[in-house]
Amino acid sequence: METVFFKMGTEETLDEKYVRKAGNCLKQGGLVAFPTETVYGLGADALNEKAAEKIYAAKGRPSDNPLIVHIADMASIEKIVRDFPEKARKLAKDFWPGPLTMILNKKEIVPKSTTGGLETVAVRMPDHPLALKVIKAAGGYVAAPSANTSGRPSPTLARHVLEDMNGKIDMILDGGEVGIGIESTIVDMSVEPPMILRPGYITEEMLEQSIGEVLTDPALLFLPEEKAPKAPGMKYKHYAPKGEMKIVEGSGGCVVEAINNFVANELENNKKVGIIATDETYSCYPKGLVKSIGSRSDDKTIARNLYAVLREFDEAGIESIYSESFQDGSMGQAIMNRLLKAASHNVIDAEQAELGGI
Ligand code: TXA
């Protein structure tokens, strides 16, 4: 299959033409990738069983991992959910369009391939003008997982989508770099109190300010083998770069010193080593391929660059990656959740390493 790649934003009439083309393609059961405010999505008509099935094949995604249905206006919700509780309504009012996905009880019309056979459906209204236009042009319901090959970092640029999906999907709409860079917060509204299944830009505190008590899936706080997470997709090794990744924890100076020691060691063994640093520490690493992921004074920059940096290490053929750790800041939990998965929970204590323990 030839994948049409179109760069939006050069001429308005051309943009409109490609939105129409994308809409028609989706209506006919095709696959179209488009930007959202979080990451690029790989869209299919969410109410068309066969179309949604194609997503799993293109991504190499396990079929028990359900998709998120993207809508473009509030009126669309009624057709796909059995009930829309008061708290869900409040969250929609406060955070939609935006990086929040809600799990709700589904109606019959949502096919099995979209929900992986579950009785619930994940719904989100993205905050991106192009995404909203494409969803409308497609008839209102677009199932869209992140547009990466399963197990690879999510795409934050159209180029990343092309790398993974060229020849496998009908169309890619290039709308430039995404704003947030990590996937939406998922909150299960089919249980009481509601429960966060995936951390993201919208934090537990933000949700609690809107609707009161919200819990976090305990599995997010444990090692993957200790507890099965409630969002099926959270159990898979995800977001993985090709090199072996380790996260080094501890106080600032200690982390830098420990990473430099590890890097020296790897270089002696002729390994290609990468370092995930920050603007603040970038110049403290004299050896290895050093990349700043953003500034600790603004963790939104870290979220935005995370996946692109992992992909850049892949392109450079890096075999071993050492990353600083990021627990502080409002997005700290979401960032660490992705990093820990990329590192298969491989965490090193810098103080221990200093003592020669590792
Ligand atoms: O920001 C995002 O949410 C992006 C953009 C494209 O909108 N999409 C995205 O989709 O991240 P995906 O497929 O990569 O992640 C969907 C997650 C998976 O972990 C899946 O298991 C979970 O949502 N999920 C979907 N339906 C669910 C359901 N009914 N119950 C529990 N978890 C569900």
Ligand code: MG
């Ligand atoms: Mg994904």
